Amino acid sequence: MTVFELPGPRPTLADVARVAGVSSATASRVLNGFPQVRDQTRRRVEQAVGALGYVRQRGTRTVAGHRSTRSIAVAVGEDGPWSFSDPSFGRLVRGAGAELARAGMQVVVLVVRSPKSAQVSAARYLSSGHVDGVLFVSTHARYSVAMAGLAVPVVSAGRPLCGDATGVACVDVDNRGGAAAAVQYLLDSGRRRIATVAGPKDTAPGQDRLAGYLEVVAEAGLYDPGLLAYGDFGQASGEHVTLRLLDRRPDVDAVFVASDLMATGVLRALRRTGRSVPGDVAVVGFGNAPVAAVTDPPLTTVSQPVEALGAQAARELLAVLGGAAGRRRVVLDTALVIRESA
Numbered sequence: 001m002t003v004f005e006l007p008g009p010r011p012t013l014a015d016v017a018r019v020a021g022v023s024s025a026t027a028s029r030v031l032n033g034f035p036q037v038r039d040q041t042r043r044r045v046e047q048a049v050g051a052l053g054y055v056r057q058r059g060t061r062t063v064a065g066h067r068s069t070r071s072i073a074v075a076v077g078e079d080g081p082w083s084f085s086d087p088s089f090g091r092l093v094r095g096a097g098a099e100l101a102r103a104g105m106q107v108v109v110l111v112v113r114s115p116k117s118a119q120v121s122a123a124r125y126l127s128s129g130h131v132d133g134v135l136f137v138s139t140h141a142r143y144s145v146a147m148a149g150l151a152v153p154v155v156s157a158g159r160p161l162c163g164d165a166t167g168v169a170c171v172d173v174d175n176r177g178g179a180a181a182a183v184q185y186l187l188d189s190g191r192r193r194i195a196t197v198a199g200p201k202d203t204a205p206g207q208d209r210l211a212g213y214l215e216v217v218a219e220a221g222l223y224d225p226g227l228l229a230y231g232d233f234g235q236a237s238g239e240h241v242t243l244r245l246l247d248r249r250p251d252v253d254a255v256f257v258a259s260d261l262m263a264t265g266v267l268r269a270l271r272r273t274g275r276s277v278p279g280d281v282a283v284v285g286f287g288n289a290p291v292a293a294v295t296d297p298p299l300t301t302v303s304q305p306v307e308a309l310g311a312q313a314a315r316e317l318l319a320v321l322g323g324a325a326g327r328r329r330v331v332l333d334t335a336l337v338i339r340e341s342a
Contacts, residue, residue: 011052013323020048024324028315031322071106072317073131075122077138088287088306089137092157095310096135103318105132112138127151133317135310136168153320157313159204169320171313171330175205175286178302178334179212182284183256185300185336187220191254191282195227195245197238197266199258206233209258209286227252231262238265239272246273253281254342260285260292260301267295267341282342297340304334 017027022041030037030045048054074093097107108131112122126134133153156170186194196213199206210228217223229245231237238257242265246252257263263285267277275281277297285292288303309332316330 011054013054013319015052016045016048016054017324019052020044024319024322028319028322028324069106069130069132070104071108071131072100072314073108073110073126073134075110075112075126075134075136077112077136088289088304091306092137092310095307096157096314097310099311099314099318103314105318123150133321135313135317153317155313155317155320157309159208169316169328169330171309171316171332172204173304173306173309173332174334175208175304176212176215178286178304178336179209179256179258180216181212181334181336182286182300182302183213183216185338186254186256186282186284186342187216187222189254189282189342192222193224193227193249193252194222194254194256195229195249195252197229197231197241197245197255197257197262199231199233199262201230203233206230206258213256231258231265233259233262235261235265235268238262239269240265242266242269243273246270246275255281255283257283257285260287260289260299263299263301263341264291264295267299278340278342284336284342288337292337292339295341300339300342301337302334303337305332308332 013027013031014024016031017024020027020041022045026037026041027045027048030042031049074096076089093107093109100107110122110125112119127150131152133155134150136154136156137158138156154168156168159170159172159175183194183196194213194217196210198210198213201207214223217227226249227245229241231241238259238261242255245255246269255266257266263283266283270277270281270283277283283299285299285301286304287306288301292299292301312330312332
């Protein structure tokens, strides 16, 4: 017979997880009926629930005094159409949606614009009992304030809300480490005049991928500010800034590009100026978007687990809704995919 020590008169999900010897997220998956849990783990959680007398609060009053809606908002903080045109956004939402559907949650998509009045309106809607929680998606940090004071749990899919005073948890990919691995690969391939087409300075992925590039070239003694250029993550900007970069530094022998869409523009610029890839200039992108496999030549790139990012962010949010203390930051690994461009 197993004897459990009762932690108190009103046990929480965290108590169930502690007694079962599992994480709060795992306990939440068991209670939500997720199939991807080992039978032995499921039995331990169920035994802990029975021993503690834990009762889930489904359908009763939840955060801020509102009844559960069984709905989660995916709040997208963007001014333009970038998120919706980028295939990564759809993959992220699919990953999150699959997890939420298994938990019986509906998904509502809400676009949050940058004018202060629009952010206030979005925050009012999200805090008014329409949803149980918010999965926040944005490359820009300026939307953080609007999401920080919500009366429902919030998890960010991406770094903008991490490390600041908002206290909002997030799930991110290792943008800095992935960029560093890509640039190190170029160095190990014998390239020495490695330029970068970085993302926007006001975005977390842009900042982190540039930091990874700078870390490696500085360590190798090859830092040159003339080899830095900035785009907007889109194809046209990649082509435009690369043509300017080549006018300034025609001896470039490699380019690390902060997104695959921009990398398609870089390839166009190199082709227009008569440079072969990878013979004259090697190119590495970031994202492993579907387009990376069909460029000419196929693009070497950093693969980021976008669907896993969405799924993990959803799991973290479900765990918080189940009573667990959310983790401040979760970072998923990236991997270099070698193709013919480098």
